[in-house]
Amino acid sequence: MTGPDTAPVRPGEELPLDRLRIALQGRLPAGLDALSAEQFPGGFSNLTYLLRAGEQEYVLRRAPLGPVARGAHDMAREYHLLERIHPVFSAAPRPEVLVEDPEVLGSPFYLMERRRGEVVRTALPAAYAANPEAPRQLSEALVDTLAALHAVDIDAAGLRAIGRPEGFNGRQVEGWAGRWRRARALLAGSGDLPPPEELHDEEVIAWLEAHTPAESAHTLVHNDFKLDNLMLDPADPSRVVALLDWEMTTVGDPLVDLGLTLTYWTMPVQPGGSRIGAAGAAEGYLSREAFIERYARQRGQALSPQAVVWYEVLGHFKLAVIVLQIFARYRAGQTQDPRFAPLAAQAEWLIREAWRRVTGPS
Known part of the structure; x- marks a missing residue:
């Protein structure tokens, strides 16, 4: 049962x-x-x-x-x-x-x-159906949990040694670019992705390399912080029961977390099918701008939407790499999970969205 x-x-x-x-x-x-x-x-x-x-x-x-x-x-x-x-x-x-x-x-x-609670994926759970404030409350819980994670004193907790924060942003670009190229090479000739000159993936990489900022701070970085990695109290969507999936946690620039979270928050479709798509544009949820403003206020720092564009482009690119790596395993027959079949198209969408953010208005 x-x-x-x-x-x-x-x-x-x-x-x-x-x-x-x-x-x-x-x-x-x-x-x-x-x-x-x-x-x-x-x-x-x-x-x-x-x-x-x-x-x-x-x-x-x-x-x-x-x-x-x-x-x-x-x-x-x-x-x-x-x-x-x-x-x-x-x-x-x-x-x-x-x-x-x-x-x-x-x-x-x-x-x-095991912790028990609600994980919000495809729609608001029935437990929140009668609460018109639930979208705002869970939005704020997401932002506040991210800010609280970044406020952990890594030195007092002995956590600085789990990563190499100096030069973190540059290594992020280098590492994820290498993974993208290796996954793409595994699919060479398959027709699953457009050629680089059409997809602009190499141009996204070049832009990230040319505009890499110095780290804004050194904190814990969860590296997969998103709404469906939170578990919420069924009786109170403002209360977080758990934050899950810590496998990629390290120490680095907290805005890398923010950029990836905003990537998920503004996507109309997430890997493998529909989620609460583009929560940042949905009624009742915090907009992208309100998300950034609340995070900055919680962290006590000045942070404009324009200041996080590089981190959002990196977030789109990282997620594209992750889903393409999974798709390459699926294409090679190393996993049979049918949820993975549409992930090449998802990676393509993410790269195109990253390129749009590079070339268009923020």
Whole structure:
């Protein structure tokens, strides 16, 4: 029996419960004899399951199936990040158990506490239907959580060493450009993307390189901060229960987070299909400009919409890279998930939107 936020495990992504039971012996308090698993259907990267051990519930996260880029989907790193972030940022779930032996599931994995709440994806949940203020409240919760994350004292928390903040923006462009070119090369001759002279992807890269700003500050950077990575209180959309998906967290320029969040916030269609499209233009939600203004006020800094354009272009480009990498794995037969079929078109849209922001008015 699955719950409202879980589903049966997708074919080919089942968990070997017997091996899992042995690996967790002595590491969970009880319930291993009745171990069962369901799958959280959202997300396009790591595989996430609801694991029940008797009366206890845990969230299990592991890397996607098939080959993955070196250094990506590092479950041990994510586990240890949460060990350090959870005590200083309560929205980060508490990690419980790390298993690094790849023989158990095919890759390292970890368990964390399960938190319960609403995740807003395709429409406002029924729990908020009678609340006309819900769009504004959840918008403000999103902004305020981002500002609070960036306010964590990385030195007092011993977190500065998880990244290399100096030169962060330049390395972002260099790293994501390399990933884009490698993913594009895997699709060479397939016709899945227009040629560079038509798509302007190399020109987007050149613009990002030529206009790279110095870091505005050095803070925690979540690197995938968006509405459906927040879990909200069903009774109060202004209260955040959890912030999820910490796999790419590092230390760098906080405006890189803001740029990617605004990328999601202003997109009419997000990877794999419709979401609350272009929330920044929808009635009741904060506009792009109001989003930036509230964030700047929370951070106590002057920040104009024009000042974040470079970060938004980078956000569009980064998301294009991520979805193209996933599509390349799908095209190569390394995953069968049908949700991935439209992602080349999504990457193309993102690059064209990045180029529009480079060449047109902000």
